[in-house]
């Protein structure tokens with residue numbers, strides 16, 4: 001049977017329409033709690049029948065590195081995307097990493113489309129569209145955020161609001177994700193893509209813990225659409241880009257270590273540069289606070305900074321560039337001299353003055369650290385034995401194309 005090799009892994013040619021879903025911020029408990037509440041019967045059936053697994057995502061447990069790992073089948077050291085945001089040493093500038101020029105590997109989606117498969121990509125936020133759709137030929141690729149602006153030339157489809165039958169959703173809403181699922185079902189009913197990738201947004205997961213009404217409503221919605229895709233004959237693989245945890249003190253206020261403020265008081269102003277790779281244009285629901293940060297600092301000061309940070313309560317790991325590159329499989333040229341991971345209920349900031357937390361209308365929940373690494377892998381087909389291997393979210397394409405029957 002024909003197979004396609006991408007980034008050193010072989011993928012069997014699609015036998016039936018195949019859908020891979022990345023549910024943003026999907027801590028495993030969201031699934032079990034929604035099932036327990038009786039609102040997600042389709043997911044419940046998958047959980048019960050041995051078609052659900054726990055795996056690990058990529059650290060930093062952020063959206064872009066993990067979405068790109070899922071569609072390339074490899075970790076960031078190969079594809080190059082290790083954050084939403086980074087400090088480009090060559091350009092001496094802090095820049096968004098959402099341009100395809102930063103991508104160092106081809107995607108499985110692109111390679112399948114180039115070999116003649118019908119490929120569709122629907123993302124919630126537009127920030128991911130260009131990276132995920134890079135290299136896809138004759139395919140459909142759009143975001144719910146800009147669904148009103150699609151053209152045949154740019155997106156392979158137009159009049160998307162009419163096609164999906166929903167109004168343009170707000171970028172801060174559960175509707176942004178529902179639009180992705182609704183579009184996926186519509187595409188399956190009409191175009192019937194051979195390979196489709198759906199990627200949602202974690203607006204709900206940042207706001208509502210597992211088992212709450214707000215969360216269960218989201219998973220009930222997702223359950224309905226997954227069940228529809230299943231009825232339409234699609235092979236489905238569901239995973240997540242990262243988990244999600246409360247990042248609050250006992251009084252409910254955000255539990256933040258402001259790294260730049262610490263460094264400035266230890267070393268003097270501007271001797272070190274803190275970069276938060278969670279930073280993106282959509283910070284209202286997390287204030288750009290996550291559990292992973294990287295520091296650029298002169299070699300002569302690194303040992304002192306490292307010692308002091310290791311002694312700071314709430315810090316879980318302080319790694320050198322090469323230690324972090326090895327442990328988390330990251331491209332060393334795109335991370336700082338030190339990599340800092342905070343504990344489960346702690347986030348890292350730059351300076352207190354630089355974080356606008358006024359938009360937080362619920363106790364802070366976020367991600368980025370090792371504590372958000374466990375993610376679900378869920379299939380609507382039986383998967384060949386995988387118990388001996390450490391499953392990663394970026395194995396989902398391999399599992400869904402090669403290992404289901």
Ligand SMILES: [Zn+2]
Nearest residue numbers: 024025063241
């Ligand atoms: Zn995410």
